[in-house]
Amino acid sequence: MSKSDEIKQQILDLVRAYYAETFGDEPFVPGETAVPVSGKLFDAAEMTNLVDSSLEFWLTTGRYADQFERELARTVGVRHASLCNSGSSANLLALTALTSPSLGDRQLRPGDEVVTVAAGFPTTVNPIIQNQLTPVFLDIDLDTHNIAVENLADAVTPRTKAIMLAHTLGNPFNLDVVMEVANQHDLWLVEDNCDALGSTYNGRVTGSFGHLATSSFYPAHHITTGEGGAVFTNRPQLKKIVESFRDWGRDCWCPPGVDNTCGKRFEWQLGDLPYGYDHKYIYSHIGYNLKMTDMQAAVGLAQLKKLPEFIAARKRNWQRLYDGLKPFEEFLILPQPTPSSDPSWFGFLLTVRPGAPFSRNQIVGYLEERKIATRLLFGGNLIRQPAYQNIPHRVVGPLTNTDIVMNLTFWIGVFPGLTPAMIDYILETFTAFFSHAA
Numbered sequence: 001m002s003k004s005d006e007i008k009q010q011i012l013d014l015v016r017a018y019y020a021e022t023f024g025d026e027p028f029v030p031g032e033t034a035v036p037v038s039g040k041l042f043d044a045a046e047m048t049n050l051v052d053s054s055l056e057f058w059l060t061t062g063r064y065a066d067q068f069e070r071e072l073a074r075t076v077g078v079r080h081a082s083l084c085n086s087g088s089s090a091n092l093l094a095l096t097a098l099t100s101p102s103l104g105d106r107q108l109r110p111g112d113e114v115v116t117v118a119a120g121f122p123t124t125v126n127p128i129i130q131n132q133l134t135p136v137f138l139d140i141d142l143d144t145h146n147i148a149v150e151n152l153a154d155a156v157t158p159r160t161k162a163i164m165l166a167h168t169l170g171n172p173f174n175l176d177v178v179m180e181v182a183n184q185h186d187l188w189l190v191e192d193n194c195d196a197l198g199s200t201y202n203g204r205v206t207g208s209f210g211h212l213a214t215s216s217f218y219p220a221h222h223i224t225t226g227e228g229g230a231v232f233t234n235r236p237q238l239k240k241i242v243e244s245f246r247d248w249g250r251d252c253w254c255p256p257g258v259d260n261t262c263g264k265r266f267e268w269q270l271g272d273l274p275y276g277y278d279h280k281y282i283y284s285h286i287g288y289n290l291k292m293t294d295m296q297a298a299v300g301l302a303q304l305k306k307l308p309e310f311i312a313a314r315k316r317n318w319q320r321l322y323d324g325l326k327p328f329e330e331f332l333i334l335p336q337p338t339p340s341s342d343p344s345w346f347g348f349l350l351t352v353r354p355g356a357p358f359s360r361n362q363i364v365g366y367l368e369e370r371k372i373a374t375r376l377l378f379g380g381n382l383i384r385q386p387a388y389q390n391i392p393h394r395v396v397g398p399l400t401n402t403d404i405v406m407n408l409t410f411w412i413g414v415f416p417g418l419t420p421a422m423i424d425y426i427l428e429t430f431t432a433f434f435s436h437a438a
């Protein structure tokens with residue numbers, strides 16, 4: 001073993017010792033210990049990977065990223081995973097890829113319509129607006145919190161070119177109907193799978209249905225890299241376009257630190273550039289730089305190994321909450337998995353029944369005072385948000401349920417950091433609230 005390997009070994013051993021000393025379990029004290037909606041779960045494996053990649057000091061995307069991409073693609077069951085620096089960037093890249101001139105008559109052009117829902121996360125919709133496309137907003141249903149598919153066929157016009165939807169809080173949208181409409185009208189489908197890593201529909205993993213799909217690795221998500229995301233596709237052409245937009249818009253596809261992957265670096269003739277202009281500096285798209293660092297990928301790789309147990313814990317926690325809250329259905333609309341799906345849940349959504357003898361603010365306030373964290377379903381009805389007041393858009397059908405969600409829905413956590421004692425405490429707190437409300 002070389003001297004430097006020996007030192008590295010000592011450092012990594014110390015990191016393990018540091019982890020054991022610093023990040024032990026705190027005892028849970030009901031009413032005092034926070035019960036968050038989400039959080040990162042890690043151990044010495046993530047920390048040693050992170051330090052190992054730091055010691056290599058490659059810094060930009062590198063060998064850990066290559067391995068993370070390969071293993072992610074295998075997990076989702078697609079040919080290609082392209083890492084980037086957030087789920088929002090992944091959404092931006094996925095939709096922007098469809099504006100590439102190299103797609104010929106399938107290219108999305110300004111003014112084309114993209115079907116989505118108004119009840120969602122802003123950066124599922126923002127790439128549509130950022131690309132001067134027109135979002136077409138549909139309502140959701142109150143059981144699955146996903147697109148109400150009844151109006152989907154009616155939403156399609158000759159200008160409609162794509163559908164871009166998230167699997168809400170891990171619950172897959174109705175892929176049978178959405179895929180059918182997409183196939184029938186030759187529409188692109190982009191799955192925002194940011195909240196649904198590991199969900200299945202008809203036994204197949206979500207993120208593998210759309211032409212493109214995305215993941216987020218923000219700490220709230222199923223696995224984390226701190227900041228991070230990925231774009232998935234089965235099509236080599238789309239992968240190449242995504243990576244071009246991600247990497248400054250360049251035409252060259254060499255990984256960082258590598259030259260002449262194409263074997264003709266100084267023999268290209270593109271645009272009006274002189275023959276032989278260095279391919280590294282030829283740009284075929286108006287791009288960004290949204291790459292992930294190798295330190296982030298190193299953490300992600302260790303996280304990915306834990307994904308199966310994380311998913312199992314999320315499902316277990318969801319089921320315990322569902323069983324425990326079932327007696328209170330007169331007050332609350334409980335979430336339902338989409339038929340044919342097995343969600344890898346992100347959170348537990350609850351809607352206060354219209355006419356219940358308490359408001360959402362009252363129940364949310366009661367829970368928060370008792371240290372049980374809550375969240376709303378992101379932006380509620382996005383078109384009522386200040387940023388969206390003046391955007392060009394179309395609405396198909398009433399957004400009745402979207403407004404109900406904006407006014408009456410909230411969610412609590414199911415993440416693997418919630419212990420059985422915490423779930424018991426959550427259920428006891430709801431029971432105490434309803435004993436006053438009834």
Ligand SMILES: Cc1ncc(COP(=O)(O)O)c(C=O)c1O
Nearest residue numbers: 086087088121166194216217218
């Ligand atoms: C459905 C959905 N899409 C996209 C994102 C954006 O991911 P990120 O925070 O990594 O940008 C989120 C974030 O939580 C999300 O919930």
